[in-house]
Amino acid sequence: MEDHNTANLTEPSSPAASVASAEIAAEFAALTVEEKEQRRAEWSQELARVEEEINTLRTVLASKTRHASDLKRKLGITVWKELTDDVNQGVKNIKESTVFQRTESVLKSTGEKTASVFGSITSGISSKLSQMKNSDSMRSIEASVGSAYENVKTKVTSRSGSVSSFPDALDENQSSSGLNSPTDSLTK
Template sequence: MNSISPSTEEATIATEGAVHDMSQLSIEEQEQQKAAWKAELVQIEDEIATLRTVLGSKMRRSAELKRNLGITVWKEISEDMNQGIKNVKESNVYQKTTSVIGGITGSITNKLGQMRHSESFKSIEEKVGSAYENVKTKVTTSRSGSMQNLDEAARSRSGSVATSPTIAEEKPLA
Protein backbone atom coordinates (compact mmCIF):
# COMPACT_ATOMS: atom_id res chain seq x y z
CA MET A 1 0.00 0.00 0.00
CA ASN A 2 1.54 3.23 -1.14
CA SER A 3 0.38 6.31 0.74
CA ILE A 4 1.59 8.61 -2.04
CA SER A 5 -0.87 9.02 -4.87
CA PRO A 6 0.41 8.73 -8.47
CA SER A 7 -0.14 12.44 -9.12
CA THR A 8 1.84 13.40 -5.98
CA GLU A 9 4.56 10.89 -6.88
CA GLU A 10 4.97 12.44 -10.34
CA ALA A 11 4.99 15.91 -8.84
CA THR A 12 7.92 15.08 -6.48
CA ILE A 13 11.23 15.30 -8.33
CA ALA A 14 14.71 14.89 -6.82
CA THR A 15 17.53 17.19 -7.91
CA GLU A 16 21.02 17.58 -6.44
CA GLY A 17 20.18 15.53 -3.36
CA ALA A 18 17.08 17.58 -2.55
CA VAL A 19 13.51 16.57 -3.24
CA HIS A 20 11.33 19.23 -4.81
CA ASP A 21 7.66 18.89 -4.06
CA MET A 22 5.81 20.31 -7.03
CA SER A 23 2.37 19.31 -5.76
CA GLN A 24 1.71 22.93 -4.77
CA LEU A 25 2.33 24.11 -8.36
CA SER A 26 -0.22 24.13 -11.12
CA ILE A 27 0.25 21.71 -14.00
CA GLU A 28 1.45 24.56 -16.20
CA GLU A 29 4.03 25.63 -13.58
CA GLN A 30 5.16 22.01 -13.17
CA GLU A 31 5.71 21.73 -16.94
CA GLN A 32 7.66 25.01 -16.95
CA GLN A 33 9.88 23.76 -14.10
CA LYS A 34 10.53 20.46 -15.90
CA ALA A 35 11.37 22.34 -19.11
CA ALA A 36 13.83 24.57 -17.21
CA TRP A 37 15.50 21.51 -15.67
CA LYS A 38 15.71 19.79 -19.07
CA ALA A 39 17.32 22.89 -20.60
CA GLU A 40 19.82 23.07 -17.72
CA LEU A 41 20.57 19.34 -18.13
CA VAL A 42 21.28 19.79 -21.86
CA GLN A 43 23.59 22.74 -21.11
CA ILE A 44 25.49 20.78 -18.42
CA GLU A 45 25.88 17.75 -20.69
CA ASP A 46 27.26 20.02 -23.42
CA GLU A 47 29.74 21.51 -20.94
CA ILE A 48 30.79 18.00 -19.84
CA ALA A 49 31.41 17.01 -23.48
CA THR A 50 33.47 20.18 -24.03
CA LEU A 51 35.50 19.53 -20.88
CA ARG A 52 36.16 15.93 -21.98
CA THR A 53 37.41 17.18 -25.35
CA VAL A 54 39.67 19.77 -23.73
CA LEU A 55 40.93 17.23 -21.19
CA GLY A 56 41.74 14.70 -23.93
CA SER A 57 43.63 17.37 -25.86
CA LYS A 58 45.58 18.39 -22.75
CA MET A 59 46.42 14.77 -21.96
CA ARG A 60 47.75 14.18 -25.49
CA ARG A 61 49.89 17.33 -25.26
CA SER A 62 51.17 16.27 -21.85
CA ALA A 63 52.17 12.84 -23.22
CA GLU A 64 53.92 14.50 -26.17
CA LEU A 65 55.88 16.84 -23.89
CA LYS A 66 56.87 13.93 -21.64
CA ARG A 67 58.12 11.99 -24.66
CA ASN A 68 60.16 15.00 -25.77
CA LEU A 69 61.66 15.30 -22.29
CA GLY A 70 62.40 11.57 -22.09
CA ILE A 71 59.98 10.99 -19.25
CA THR A 72 58.66 7.45 -19.60
CA VAL A 73 55.80 5.75 -17.84
CA TRP A 74 58.30 3.46 -16.11
CA LYS A 75 60.28 6.44 -14.85
CA GLU A 76 57.12 8.08 -13.48
CA ILE A 77 56.07 4.86 -11.75
CA SER A 78 59.50 4.34 -10.20
CA GLU A 79 59.61 7.95 -9.00
CA ASP A 80 56.15 7.55 -7.47
CA MET A 81 57.23 4.29 -5.80
CA ASN A 82 60.42 5.87 -4.45
CA GLN A 83 58.46 8.81 -3.08
CA GLY A 84 55.94 6.43 -1.50
CA ILE A 85 58.71 4.38 0.11
CA LYS A 86 60.36 7.56 1.38
CA ASN A 87 57.04 8.70 2.87
CA VAL A 88 56.55 5.35 4.59
CA LYS A 89 60.09 5.33 5.98
CA GLU A 90 59.63 8.83 7.35
CA SER A 91 56.30 8.00 8.99
CA ASN A 92 56.05 7.65 12.77
CA VAL A 93 54.49 4.18 12.49
CA TYR A 94 57.46 2.89 10.46
CA GLN A 95 59.96 4.43 12.89
CA LYS A 96 58.21 2.83 15.88
CA THR A 97 57.87 -0.52 14.12
CA THR A 98 61.54 -0.68 13.15
CA SER A 99 62.63 0.18 16.68
CA VAL A 100 60.39 -2.56 18.11
CA ILE A 101 61.57 -5.09 15.52
CA GLY A 102 65.18 -4.08 16.18
CA GLY A 103 64.66 -4.75 19.88
CA ILE A 104 63.08 -8.12 19.18
CA THR A 105 65.82 -9.24 16.77
CA GLY A 106 68.47 -8.09 19.23
CA SER A 107 66.82 -10.14 21.95
CA ILE A 108 66.59 -13.20 19.69
CA THR A 109 70.25 -12.83 18.70
CA ASN A 110 71.26 -12.72 22.36
CA LYS A 111 69.17 -15.81 23.18
CA LEU A 112 70.64 -17.75 20.23
CA GLY A 113 74.14 -16.76 21.34
CA GLN A 114 73.41 -18.02 24.84
CA MET A 115 71.98 -21.26 23.45
CA ARG A 116 75.01 -21.85 21.25
CA HIS A 117 77.28 -21.80 24.27
CA SER A 118 75.11 -24.25 26.23
CA GLU A 119 76.21 -27.87 26.76
CA SER A 120 73.07 -29.26 25.08
CA PHE A 121 73.67 -27.32 21.91
CA LYS A 122 77.35 -28.33 21.80
CA SER A 123 76.37 -31.97 22.20
CA ILE A 124 73.83 -31.78 19.37
CA GLU A 125 76.30 -29.89 17.19
CA GLU A 126 78.95 -32.58 17.70
CA LYS A 127 76.50 -35.40 16.88
CA VAL A 128 75.25 -33.69 13.74
CA GLY A 129 78.83 -32.91 12.70
CA SER A 130 80.00 -36.50 13.11
CA ALA A 131 76.93 -37.85 11.29
CA TYR A 132 77.64 -35.42 8.45
CA GLU A 133 81.26 -36.50 8.24
CA ASN A 134 80.22 -40.20 8.16
CA VAL A 135 77.79 -39.61 5.31
CA LYS A 136 80.32 -37.47 3.46
CA THR A 137 82.95 -40.19 3.77
CA LYS A 138 80.55 -42.88 2.47
CA VAL A 139 79.48 -40.78 -0.49
CA THR A 140 83.06 -39.83 -1.35
CA THR A 141 84.23 -43.46 -1.05
CA SER A 142 81.40 -44.81 -3.22
CA ARG A 143 82.05 -42.20 -5.91
CA SER A 144 85.83 -42.70 -5.92
CA GLY A 145 85.76 -46.04 -7.68
CA SER A 146 85.53 -48.60 -4.90
CA MET A 147 81.94 -49.12 -6.02
CA GLN A 148 80.61 -50.60 -2.81
CA ASN A 149 77.31 -52.31 -3.22
CA LEU A 150 74.50 -52.07 -0.70
CA ASP A 151 75.49 -55.29 1.08
CA GLU A 152 79.10 -54.18 1.54
CA ALA A 153 78.00 -50.78 2.85
CA ALA A 154 75.69 -52.50 5.34
CA ARG A 155 78.43 -54.99 6.36
CA SER A 156 80.94 -52.22 6.98
CA ARG A 157 78.44 -50.39 9.11
CA SER A 158 77.05 -53.23 11.24
CA GLY A 159 79.63 -55.96 10.86
CA SER A 160 77.06 -58.47 9.62
CA VAL A 161 75.00 -58.68 6.52
CA ALA A 162 71.65 -60.16 5.73
CA THR A 163 71.86 -62.00 2.44
CA SER A 164 69.16 -63.18 0.16
CA PRO A 165 69.16 -66.75 -1.11
CA THR A 166 71.03 -67.24 -4.33
CA ILE A 167 70.22 -69.58 -7.20
CA ALA A 168 73.04 -71.38 -8.93
CA GLU A 169 73.29 -70.45 -12.57
CA GLU A 170 73.62 -74.05 -13.74
CA LYS A 171 70.24 -75.04 -12.40
CA PRO A 172 67.30 -73.98 -14.55
CA LEU A 173 64.30 -72.54 -12.83
CA ALA A 174 61.47 -75.04 -12.94
Protein backbone atom coordinates in the same frame (compact mmCIF):
# COMPACT_ATOMS: atom_id res chain seq x y z
CA MET B 1 -0.25 10.36 -10.73
CA GLU B 2 2.04 13.00 -12.27
CA ASP B 3 3.06 14.32 -8.84
CA HIS B 4 3.95 10.83 -7.64
CA ASN B 5 6.38 10.31 -10.58
CA THR B 6 8.04 13.67 -10.01
CA ALA B 7 8.69 12.89 -6.36
CA ASN B 8 10.46 9.63 -7.29
CA LEU B 9 12.81 11.12 -9.93
CA THR B 10 15.61 11.67 -7.45
CA GLU B 11 16.45 9.50 -4.50
CA PRO B 12 17.79 11.49 -1.58
CA SER B 13 21.06 10.27 -0.11
CA SER B 14 20.91 12.13 3.23
CA PRO B 15 18.22 13.35 5.63
CA ALA B 16 18.80 16.97 4.54
CA ALA B 17 18.40 15.96 0.89
CA SER B 18 15.17 14.11 1.66
CA VAL B 19 13.75 17.18 3.44
CA ALA B 20 14.76 19.37 0.46
CA SER B 21 13.23 16.85 -1.97
CA ALA B 22 10.03 16.80 0.03
CA GLU B 23 9.87 20.60 -0.05
CA ILE B 24 10.50 20.69 -3.83
CA ALA B 25 7.83 18.03 -4.38
CA ALA B 26 5.37 20.01 -2.23
CA GLU B 27 6.11 23.21 -4.15
CA PHE B 28 5.84 21.39 -7.47
CA ALA B 29 2.50 19.86 -6.45
CA ALA B 30 1.13 23.32 -5.62
CA LEU B 31 1.80 24.55 -9.19
CA THR B 32 -0.76 24.58 -11.95
CA VAL B 33 -0.40 22.25 -14.94
CA GLU B 34 0.98 25.09 -17.15
CA GLU B 35 3.48 26.12 -14.47
CA LYS B 36 4.56 22.48 -14.08
CA GLU B 37 5.16 22.17 -17.82
CA GLN B 38 7.05 25.49 -17.90
CA ARG B 39 9.21 24.41 -14.92
CA ARG B 40 9.98 21.06 -16.62
CA ALA B 41 10.96 22.85 -19.83
CA GLU B 42 13.32 25.16 -17.88
CA TRP B 43 14.90 22.18 -16.13
CA SER B 44 15.30 20.30 -19.40
CA GLN B 45 17.04 23.32 -20.98
CA GLU B 46 19.30 23.74 -17.97
CA LEU B 47 20.11 19.99 -17.99
CA ALA B 48 21.01 20.18 -21.71
CA ARG B 49 23.26 23.19 -21.06
CA VAL B 50 25.03 21.46 -18.11
CA GLU B 51 25.56 18.27 -20.14
CA GLU B 52 27.02 20.34 -22.98
CA GLU B 53 29.43 22.02 -20.53
CA ILE B 54 30.44 18.60 -19.19
CA ASN B 55 31.18 17.36 -22.71
CA THR B 56 33.19 20.53 -23.46
CA LEU B 57 35.22 20.05 -20.27
CA ARG B 58 35.84 16.40 -21.18
CA THR B 59 37.10 17.44 -24.63
CA VAL B 60 39.39 20.11 -23.14
CA LEU B 61 40.69 17.63 -20.55
CA ALA B 62 41.44 15.01 -23.24
CA SER B 63 43.27 17.64 -25.31
CA LYS B 64 45.33 18.79 -22.30
CA THR B 65 46.13 15.15 -21.42
CA ARG B 66 47.38 14.47 -24.96
CA HIS B 67 49.48 17.64 -24.87
CA ALA B 68 50.99 16.63 -21.49
CA SER B 69 51.79 13.15 -22.87
CA ASP B 70 53.53 14.67 -25.89
CA LEU B 71 55.62 16.93 -23.65
CA LYS B 72 56.56 13.98 -21.39
CA ARG B 73 57.57 11.93 -24.44
CA LYS B 74 59.75 14.81 -25.68
CA LEU B 75 61.36 15.08 -22.24
CA GLY B 76 61.98 11.33 -22.10
CA ILE B 77 59.62 10.76 -19.22
CA THR B 78 58.08 7.31 -19.61
CA VAL B 79 55.22 5.66 -17.78
CA TRP B 80 57.73 3.21 -16.27
CA LYS B 81 59.88 6.09 -14.96
CA GLU B 82 56.85 7.82 -13.46
CA LEU B 83 55.73 4.57 -11.82
CA THR B 84 59.25 3.93 -10.49
CA ASP B 85 59.46 7.47 -9.13
CA ASP B 86 56.04 7.11 -7.47
CA VAL B 87 57.02 3.78 -5.88
CA ASN B 88 60.37 5.17 -4.69
CA GLN B 89 58.64 8.20 -3.20
CA GLY B 90 56.10 5.93 -1.50
CA VAL B 91 58.85 3.77 -0.01
CA LYS B 92 60.70 6.89 1.15
CA ASN B 93 57.52 8.21 2.79
CA ILE B 94 56.97 4.88 4.53
CA LYS B 95 60.56 4.71 5.80
CA GLU B 96 60.33 8.25 7.12
CA SER B 97 57.06 7.57 8.96
CA THR B 98 57.21 7.29 12.73
CA VAL B 99 55.31 3.99 12.69
CA PHE B 100 57.94 2.38 10.44
CA GLN B 101 60.80 3.74 12.52
CA ARG B 102 59.24 2.45 15.74
CA THR B 103 58.58 -0.95 14.18
CA GLU B 104 62.13 -1.10 12.82
CA SER B 105 63.62 -0.30 16.24
CA VAL B 106 61.41 -2.90 17.94
CA LEU B 107 62.42 -5.55 15.38
CA LYS B 108 66.09 -4.63 15.75
CA SER B 109 66.02 -4.89 19.54
CA THR B 110 64.05 -8.14 19.32
CA GLY B 111 66.64 -9.54 16.90
CA GLU B 112 69.46 -8.55 19.23
CA LYS B 113 67.72 -10.14 22.20
CA THR B 114 67.04 -13.30 20.20
CA ALA B 115 70.67 -13.47 19.08
CA SER B 116 71.87 -13.08 22.66
CA VAL B 117 69.46 -15.80 23.85
CA PHE B 118 70.66 -18.19 21.12
CA GLY B 119 74.27 -17.28 21.91
CA SER B 120 73.77 -18.05 25.58
CA ILE B 121 72.01 -21.32 24.73
CA THR B 122 74.81 -22.32 22.36
CA SER B 123 77.53 -21.44 24.87
CA GLY B 124 75.61 -23.31 27.58
CA ILE B 125 75.35 -26.41 25.41
CA SER B 126 79.03 -26.32 24.45
CA SER B 127 80.07 -25.89 28.11
CA LYS B 128 77.83 -28.81 29.11
CA LEU B 129 79.36 -30.95 26.33
CA SER B 130 82.89 -30.09 27.47
CA GLN B 131 81.91 -30.91 31.06
CA MET B 132 80.45 -34.22 29.89
CA LYS B 133 83.57 -35.00 27.88
CA ASN B 134 85.76 -34.37 30.92
CA SER B 135 83.49 -36.34 33.27
CA ASP B 136 84.52 -39.66 34.80
CA SER B 137 81.64 -41.55 33.17
CA MET B 138 82.62 -40.34 29.67
CA ARG B 139 86.23 -41.31 30.30
CA SER B 140 85.01 -44.70 31.43
CA ILE B 141 82.96 -45.12 28.22
CA GLU B 142 85.95 -44.03 26.09
CA ALA B 143 88.17 -46.52 27.88
CA SER B 144 85.61 -49.30 27.37
CA VAL B 145 85.23 -48.57 23.67
CA GLY B 146 89.00 -48.33 23.26
CA SER B 147 89.59 -51.66 25.03
CA ALA B 148 86.86 -53.33 22.97
CA TYR B 149 88.51 -52.07 19.80
CA GLU B 150 91.87 -53.34 20.94
CA ASN B 151 90.37 -56.74 21.80
CA VAL B 152 88.77 -57.06 18.36
CA LYS B 153 91.95 -55.93 16.68
CA THR B 154 94.02 -58.43 18.67
CA LYS B 155 91.66 -61.28 17.85
CA VAL B 156 91.64 -60.43 14.14
CA THR B 157 95.41 -59.99 14.05
CA SER B 158 96.00 -63.23 15.89
CA ARG B 159 93.80 -65.12 13.41
CA SER B 160 95.55 -63.83 10.32
CA GLY B 161 99.03 -63.73 11.79
CA SER B 162 100.57 -61.57 9.08
CA VAL B 163 98.20 -58.59 9.05
CA SER B 164 99.68 -55.28 10.12
CA SER B 165 96.51 -53.14 10.54
CA PHE B 166 92.85 -53.55 11.43
CA PRO B 167 91.45 -52.49 8.00
CA ASP B 168 93.91 -54.88 6.33
CA ALA B 169 92.67 -57.64 8.60
CA LEU B 170 89.10 -56.92 7.63
CA ASP B 171 89.96 -56.95 3.94
CA GLU B 172 91.88 -60.18 4.28
CA ASN B 173 89.11 -61.85 6.28
CA GLN B 174 86.48 -60.84 3.71
CA SER B 175 88.53 -62.10 0.78
CA SER B 176 89.45 -65.38 2.43
CA SER B 177 86.04 -66.25 3.85
CA GLY B 178 83.93 -64.77 1.04
CA LEU B 179 81.77 -62.83 3.50
CA ASN B 180 80.66 -59.27 2.88
CA SER B 181 80.32 -58.04 6.42
CA PRO B 182 83.14 -57.61 8.96
CA THR B 183 80.78 -58.66 11.74
CA ASP B 184 80.19 -62.00 10.02
CA SER B 185 83.93 -62.67 9.97
CA LEU B 186 84.23 -61.73 13.64
CA THR B 187 81.48 -64.08 14.73
CA LYS B 188 83.08 -67.12 13.00
